[in-house]
Amino acid sequence: MSKNNEGSMILKSARLVDGAVVDLRIENGVIAEIGNQLDGAKNSIDLAKNLLIPGLVDLHTHLREPGREDSETVASASAAAVSGGYTAVSAMANTFPVADTAGVVEQVFRLGQEAGLCDVFPIGAVTQGLNGTALAELGAMANSMARVRMFSDDGKCVSDPLLMRRALEYVKSFNGIIAQHAQEPRLTVNAQMNEGIVSASLGLTGWPAVAEEAIIARDILLADHVGSRLHICHLTTAGGVELVRTAKARGIKVTAEVTPHHLLLTDDLVSGYDPVYKVNPPLRTQQDVEALRLGLADGTIDIVATDHAPHPTEDKDCEWQAAAFGMLGLETALSVVVTAMIDTKMMDWAKLVERMSISPARIAGYPAQGQKISVGSVANFAVIDTSASWQVDRNRLASKSRNTPFHEMKLSSVVKQTFFNGLQVFSNGEVLKRGNL
């Protein structure tokens, strides 16, 4: 433990979402006092009236470790996370080996603690080996040191309706939630991009919206039938938003996420066949983007989740069809959401905090995350210069990979600092190693 954590620290001139400018005294990783002109601490940081919000919480992160450490590790993903203002990430199960046993989820959890930059909460696989045929040991993962509550075969859909029903029912005993990658496999054989005008002219096999919507509709009905919690990963279609909206109106326990890239990018970007735009589910049309933005603004879509998916250069430096699906997300997520939602006046900062921190923490059950800025809350913060903008440079990312679709794009708002359990872990472009503090 560093001395900062044991002593006290004062954050001067923090602007809160309501506009108030305050000082915060942090003691033992917790907010001890909020006031004006606080002093008396050995360590004080002037936040220069930048916006202080609860640390962001990601429910959909591919950390790639174990198995693909050439593209990302738990440590490098943690560095990317805090660079983007995140204080918690959720490690998707599609690693090698798959996170389908207590052993693997505990390994990932421990690697997160060793990195020490943010919380790393493992997501367990729903089925053994993501094969979609038999349930993984969900209870063992729930009872492990990692205390897994969210389960997903993400990357693959739990397409067998009976298995999906059983999974939804089974996790009720420990208040678990199934996060579905909604993709009907038979409708997406060899699918390469959104099916529509662009795919017709490019001659790429289409991934139709109905393949997502059919699974969402089915799973909403299943969740209703068995009274379980369902979470829809990376919603991308206008029709999917409408299905979730209707389900919520009927009181069904469904939550949904949208990725930053689906809020900003459309399928016409595929026209040059650059695989940096290859992602699953695919980029959709402008009409879908607008429906997703409206859905996020009105709460139909509960949260933003990154689907951060690092890939080594060789997996993108090839013909489209041979390339891997996925985009980096952690370091650009906040700025993309600001650009898509706040600059367009569709959301304010309070709502952004709700969608990117409070709600994800509530859905996944991360009690020390997504807390209000008030005395007694854990000091997990992101500090943001909301008047600045930046140009994304893929060569200056903390992630080990370079596959960002936002390279050279100018985005609004800059993350200045990130605090995790009261420790400053990121400041002005630098990830601070915990050991150095």
Next chain:
Amino acid sequence: MDRHLLSINDLTRAEAFGILNTAHELSIISDGNLKKLPTLRGRTVVNLFFEDSTRTRISFESAAKRLSADVINFSAKGSSVSKGESLKDTAQTLQAMGADAVIIRHGASGAAQRLADSGWIQASVINAGDGTHEHPTQALLDAYTIRNSFPEYTDSFDGLKVAIVGDILHSRVARSNVLLLKKLGAQVTLLAPPTLLPVGVDSWGVERSYDFDQVIQSVDVVMMLRVQSERMLDSFFPSEREYSRSFGLDGRRLNLLKPRSIVMHPGPMNRGLEISAESADSHKSVVLAQVANGVLIRMAVLYQLLGGQTLGGTSNSLISSQPVNK
């Protein structure tokens, strides 16, 4: 001048007609017993074929050789899709060998554009068919063949009616032909079972029909596409016989054509499936002319990409700018 020919979209209408005109001039020279032109002497043209296609490769090879280029045939079966050598490594190898032009046939849509855009290679890239995307030289040779049959459309295809029949969804020939025929002014009708038309085809600006008997009576050109019988296994259509009855060009339908109308097919033909032997061998069929014209069109494209002229630039007549070499 664009250094590459990746898509019909790379060409203006004037440039497209320019290529047809160049091919015409080359045909005059060929008729004058001039087998070889010195235009590309010392230049290296690589045929980079990731898919088997003997007829297209031979067509490009003889085009390049008639322009005196050195030709390297690089058959790279097993692309990175099947975990062979990656497209990038292959391209860099060709760059090291000093290729001036790379003619690429690849099973992945967009492979030609990736080769041109990625910076892996400096050579001009000619798309000889990429997945289910485009096959621009096929469309150009088809247009050239149409023009030879209908001299009244030499300067414009305005008013010409063309039906393209068959597996539009998986056809790079159809995509390139739709783009080029529309660019030149023709009116295009697509005929296919709805399963073999892409979602999004409405944006192509063409007519659609499922009634071959009706459409065939009014068109000047009927362009048949190869249908792979494997499509049946994916339930695109129930059986070969049913497909053939609805969308095949048999003798009865052939007789519905107007007297001057022509029948085209990019080959290889599935006789008995999309086209009957009677239709394929009839006097209305220009299938063999298409093959012969393929060499002329590919000469014209190579000449204009490597010979230092803009695509379609016809100000310097081929005949006068080349030393007569008998």
